[in-house]
Amino acid sequence: MIINRVRYLKGPNYFAYTPTICIELDLEELEEKPSDTISGFNEKLLNALPNLGNHTCSKGYRGGFAERLRQGTWMAHILEHMAIELQNMAGIDVIRGKTVMMEKKGHYQVTFEYQEPEAGLQAFLAAKEIAEAILKGEKEVHVQSYVKKIEDLYYKNKLGPSTEAIFMAAQKKNIPVERIGEDSLLRLGTGSRQKYVQATISSQTSSIAVENACDKSLTKSILKGCGLPVPEGAIAHSIEEIFDAADRLGFPLVIKPYNGRQGQGVITHIKNKDELFNVINCLEAYVEKFIVERHIEGHDYRLLIVNGELLATSLRLPPYVIGNGKETIRRLIEKENRNSLRGNGHEKPMSKIPLTHTVTCYLEKTNRTLGSIPKQGELVQVAGNANLSTGGKAIDVTEQVHPTIKKMAVAAAKAIGLDIAGIDFICEDISMPLDHSRTAIIEVNAAPGIRMHHYPSEGKKRDVGKAIIDYLFPSREDAAxxxxxxxxxxxxxxxxxxxxxxxxxxxxxxxxxxxxxxxxxxxxxxxxxxxxxxxxxxxxxxxxxxxxxxxxxxxxxxxxxxxxxxxxxxxxxxxxxxxxxxxxxxxxxxxxxxxxxxxxxxxxxxxxxxxxxxxxxxxxxxxxxxxxxxxxxxxxxxxxxxxxxxxxxxxxxxxxxxxxxxxxxxxxxxxxxxxxxxxxxxxxxxxxxxxxxxxxxxxxxxxxxxxxxxxxVTFMPDTNLSKGRFNLKKLNERTIIIDYAHNEAGLKAIFETVSAYNRKHLITVLAGPGDRVDEELIRLAKAAAIHSDLFIIKEDDDLRGRKPFEVAELLQEAAVEAGLHKDRTRIVLNELDAFVNAWEASRPGDLLLFFYTDFEYVEKFFQKVSSNRLSAQ
Structure with missing residues (x-):
């Protein structure tokens, strides 16, 4: 089997309304071998991909595809179903496909739905390799290795969950949406109504507000100035300054990088100087500034604000493992990371717990290492923060938030100037009234992740993506x-x-x-x-x-x-x-x-x-x-x-x-x-x-x-408003009409129009596009021949797979067959030369029809005429 061409049909297309891969496939000798004639193939295929047995196919009922296999179907059709199934096994939700026989025997267009192009193509390549392995009689086909490669490509290239949620919400509301580049930038809407979203920063978001939020010290200063609760803290540039700050603030403490993000490098609940000594050497050496703050006892919450409204709240739990008395913390983390809900980075509802410096630092605080073996049933927290990016979990508590805390969160977002903000807040019980002495806003985040709200570990899902779209565009008309x-x-x-x-x-x-x-x-x-x-x-x-x-x-x-x-x-x-x-x-x-x-x-x-x-x-x-x-x-x-x-x-x-x-x-x-x-x-x-x-x-x-x-009445058929469409010029008592008609119907329409013109002779200059079938070219030539007194035949610069003179001679033969004497036909291959030849053959009162392919030749012809370098007989 040979793949001749791959096309990605991104928009609605001939086969489907959804993104579709179209593969032109040559089955070679397999064209003579439908599935019912290949001994053992069907059984081995269904054994390798059991769920193919549930595909409905054109039969319209479960098991329809398996029935087609038994009755006999061609390999192109089989690969279509395999490519869909392999994507499904990789967690990609696609269902549509269609295989169409092409005119050339053994050639097919295999089409199937995709969500991410590289993963979609890999699914087809895998399907082809699996089918070929079965045909060769290989005893074992390791389907899962193919599925893993498809899955890896999918998650590597797809949008992250936050951006994807906004993308899907836009599509659901019928808002035009397009990914720009390979990162998380979306263009929403079209033309003068378009807006952009980068992660969850929108075109509406103030750049000053983003700068404010990124400067943690400035954020605290702004919030404190508004009377909003923030923890006491200090900025430290060295280890000595960290210890000085600890003496002033007292324990427990939190240390975090000044410009950190996603909870990276954060060490919490440092209870005394001994623990501070344990973690101090774990601080990132490249970090120039740290924030040292009083640790506030309580739970870690994320409150999500969009356009001045609290939409979702999550209780965030730090990552932990539960001991069994046998395995090390490293081994327990590795087992937890195999949870199907966990993935690399932001690709899945939860992130893998990172086996990094952050975890080892946190464990050292309590004199543990990744090699420590917890007791049976012992819960061991392995990171000091509850960010999802460091393996934390999220529980939706939106309906529990007390009105005073809602008011506080909205005020914090407005104080920083953010239209979309994530407020990190510590308190014992979010259902109780705000208590300034026992609570604190830890951070105000620009571009807050919304994955935790769409895919909480527990509780109700909150469609924040839809809320962001509704905020940006109340209706489709506002967007498109x-x-x-x-x-x-x-x-x-x-x-x-x-x-x-x-x-x-x-x-x-x-x-x-x-x-x-x-x-x-x-x-x-x-x-x-x-x-x-x-x-x-x-x-x-x-x-x-x-x-x-x-x-x-x-x-x-x-x-x-x-x-x-x-x-x-x-x-x-x-x-x-x-x-x-x-x-x-x-x-x-x-x-x-x-x-x-x-x-x-x-x-x-x-x-x-x-x-x-x-x-x-x-x-x-x-x-x-x-x-x-x-x-x-x-x-x-x-x-x-x-x-x-x-x-x-x-x-x-x-x-x-x-x-x-x-x-x-x-x-x-x-x-x-x-x-x-x-x-x-x-x-x-x-x-x-x-x-x-x-x-x-x-x-x-x-x-x-x-x-x-x-x-x-002011739209003129001239070269200004309608270039190349029945443009009429009168020169030296001749009438020249320029048009782009290049098929039989178009040609007939022009000849019908000029039939009422007074003229002595009608001279037609025409080429036949090389990618048309012979029958179409013959009809084109006959339509011209029937109406013309002189037929000058040119050829396009792009022969489209034809040999020189091939199309021209075909047109000439058809014109003669239609009744035009061969002496009244001429082959002049170059387009400009053909126009010149027609002009030189013309007489006063003649009508010349120039059916051009490249308008540049028309312009060059008239330049020659105007410069008097051409004379008409």
Whole structure:
């Protein structure tokens, strides 16, 4: 078996709405060996991965996959299920998968859900190795070693529990969320409404407040100045100063690094000078300053404040082990660390107890070492603090907190200036009123961990992640700018450009992606074909964009999925044969399903704008949660009549060429097609169709009909507003039309439009994209040949796997077969040379159609003409 290609489809995609790995796999000789023909394979596989027997598969019931194995299924399908199961065994909750046969025999697209890409790919590689080991007849397959590797990768790369809780809460509330980089930075929301969260520090958090919280001495000073309880203490720069502070403060004491974090290096409850002597040599040598404080007797609590409200409180217990009279403290800690709830760092609900300097120091305080053997049943505390990061436990006590303590915690957060804060507090009983003489605020934490509240060792879980999201964004509308997504076979770019133009004004910054660039307002920030998810991501991430208008082409969806989980407006222009045979899109049904994705991701409060004149598009209304708006250039369209009768929103053209808008069964005229430049005096039916959808989209965003009328008459089909889409130039008594049409349907639309033009001869310059199947290229050539007096055939700079002249000669043969004499065809491979050849062959009164691939060649051609270096006969 050979892996030919791996794709990570991060957004909604052809196969699923969740992140999906797509692997193109060549089964080689195994294509001839379904599972029922491989002796002993099924039994060994189910023995190695017993839970595969519970997979439902397409059967829809438990045990369905095992039944498929017995009946005979192919190895690609088996690997799909194995990759899902191996992830499940590693603690990764995934369920979806699908295996699709490709056009080439033995080649498959194996797709399955993932949560973390490296772990997901490793699951497939492990599945492949396990299957190959079984096929080779190896007696033992150590599945757990594979599972451990997947698990390690998952926890190494995934978000920490605090950040993950916020991430999941955002998704649950339908707030766009994206991890930035490899650490804990999240971008929440889109465009001008976006905010950031780093761990639990938000865009709203004051940097001064964070600085205050990080300076422990300053924190104490601020709190003390507000009358809030803090322990007596002093700053020490040396061992001598530590002993001097101890003499002044008295015992018991706490010593901690001045700039410490997560409880590291903290030594508590030092009861006398002997214990102080025992621990003094354990202090971290690199620490320049220490805080020495009076130890306050009581329990250690963490109170979590968000936006001035106490949301959760945990009783934190230091890590401990219980002796059995036989094993050392080291051995007891190692056994406890194998608890499935404990992990490295913050990866699991509890952290492993660190076998570090901090533990040995604490044990030395009571003359113990890691080699000491506690008595049977003896409880031995192994660290002086109760931080989860040092192995502590947390018990939820939120409902026990006395109102006076709640008030104190809120005041402490406000005093430091934090919107999200963790207040570390010591007292005997948190359910009793605040007693300043017997309690103390130990620390005020910026970026407090919320793992303990989501995964307490005991007590009720508190959804702090949701509270943080609710604080940052009361609703989705506060977080997400409107997204208008445009897909289809033809007309996407023109429709997208018109919507951008209709929505733009002094108060609204519109971001746009299309097939020639990324635009922020009128500024182009990237050039080239920018109709994929990376370009869409640029617009959605730009902090000044108020509305996103995104051309969404098939290639980007297939490569990475969508850049958004949902859109406010989804537009499907049309669906016709194009790119069939590429990337697994072998049939029209495949293409329809792919384009339909935009309809499927429209929000239930959004709009799905469908071309009612295309039956394949019109049927997509059954797949959307949004309100369907139909558009039509056919006044006799039954679907439109029915929609108007039912009170739906409709944009259509009547027999007289008037554009009408209907809503709530009230129909009113908009404008005559002939008055709108983009319709080319009403002749360009395809542009009328694009215009209707653009008008419908802009109107859903609150643009009035009067404003749309003003915009419609000023949108010109020129190189400024609609570059490369039916741009018309008149030179030396010739008419030149430049367009990007590159499939049969697009070509026919252009020839239909120019059929009303007066001309002597029609000269067409055209190339056939090399990644199209021969049948599609032949239809393209015949469409051109039927309408042309001279057909000049060029080739793209990128041959897309074809040989030079291969496509050009195929087009020439098809043109001749369609009835155009061979003398009326020419092959001129270079695009610029082809345009020049057409110009030189033209006469006054001729019409030249330049179907370009690279607009730069169009610009160079006109530069030559304007500099008089070219002469027409």
């Amino acid at each position: 700018i409107p997204i208008i997504a445009v897909t289809g076979t033809n007309g996407k770019t023109t429709t997208t450009r018109m919507i951008h133009y209709f929505l733009s004004n002094d108060k609204t910054m519109v971001g746009m992606t299309n097939s020639d660039g990324v635009y922020i307002g009128e500024e182009i920030v990237d050039q080239g074909d920018c109709s994929g998810p990376i370009s869409a991501g640029m617009v959605l991430a730009h902090p000044e964009v108020d509305v996103a208008v995104l051309e969404t082409a098939r290639g980007g969806i297939l490569r990475e999925g969508l850049a958004f989980r949902q859109c406010n407006v989804g537009i499907i222009t049309n669906v016709s044969e194009d790119h069939l045979g590429c990337d697994g899109m072998d049939t029209m049904e495949d293409l329809v399903k792919l384009k339909r994705l935009i309809a499927e991701v429209v929000m239930d409060t959004g709009y799905c704008i469908l071309n009612a004149d295309d039956p394949k598009v019109a049927q997509m209304g059954a797949y959307t949660d949004g309100e369907v708006i139909y558009t039509s250039t056919d006044p006799s369209q039954p679907l439109v009549k029915e929609a108007i009768k039912g009170g739906q929103k409709v944009w259509f053209v009547n027999e007289q060429g008037m554009i009408l808008h209907s809503s709530d069964s009230v129909t009113q005229p908009f404008m005559e097609c002939t008055e709108i430049p983009i319709t080319i005096s009403g002749m360009a039916r395809h542009n009328i169709a694009n215009l209707l959808q653009a008008l419908a989209a802009a109107h859903t965003q609150g643009i009035s009909l009067d404003e749309l009328r003003k915009k419609a």
